[in-house]
Amino acid sequence: MNSGDNLTGSLLVAHPSLRDPNFRRSIVFLSQHSAEDGAVGFVLNRPVDVFQQEENPDIPVYFGGPVDAGTMLLASIQWRENPALVAFRAFGAVDDVADREGWENGLRIFVGYSGWTAGQLEHEIEHNSWIVIPPTRSLILMEAPETAWIEIMRNSGPFLRLMAEAPDDPSLN
Numbered sequence: 675m676n677s678g679d680n681l682t683g684s685l686l687v688a689h690p691s692l693r694d695p696n697f698r699r700s701i702v703f704l705s706q707h708s709a710e711d712g713a714v715g716f717v718l719n720r721p722v723d724v725f726q727q728e729e730n731p732d733i734p735v736y737f738g739g740p741v742d743a744g745t746m747l748l749a750s751i752q753w754r755e756n757p758a759l760v761a762f763r764a765f766g767a768v769d770d771v772a773d774r775e776g777w778e779n780g781l782r783i784f785v786g787y788s789g790w791t792a793g794q795l796e797h798e799i800e801h802n803s804w805i806v807i808p809p810t811r812s813l814i815l816m817e818a819p820e821t822a823w824i825e826i827m828r829n830s831g832p833f834l835r836l837m838a839e840a841p842d843d844p845s846l847n
């Protein structure tokens with residue numbers, strides 16, 4: 675990765691060696707990235723079942739990341755065809771009455787978000803904490819969040835598969 679690469683719209687997949695409990699086995703959509711300003715993203719594969727949204731009961735709730743975890747944000751992440759791309763729009767607070775027309779599909783509520791200061795994400799990528807991949811329709815739709823990370827590892831070669839399937843404590847094997 676070049677230091678000038680803009681990774682907005684990319685997915686960060688936690689390397690099996692990443693032990694930070696906030697990001698272990700996570701898949702993060704980068705909604706914003708620049709080398710000068712840092713990065714903002716949302717964890718896509720951590721549904722939160724304990725929140726019952728009275729105002730928006732049909733919108734799924736996800737752990738977005740450890741930053742501002744006391745705030746719930748409404749956003750839409752959509753896969754669009756012709757050309758294939760990801761469309762993202764943040765609405766802000768859940769009770770915002772922003773115009774959602776055209777953004778209903780892909781609506782998600784995120785508890786907090788993920789954030790990196792200038793240079794921090796690049797450093798983490800250089801030290802193999804993250805694998806950067808392009809988004810795909812199936813990962814953006816995230817129909818099986820509980821198995822999405824391990825499926826990526828299984829399809830990323832024998833070394834990553836072996837690391838991903840190894841127990842956290844090998845002595846328990």
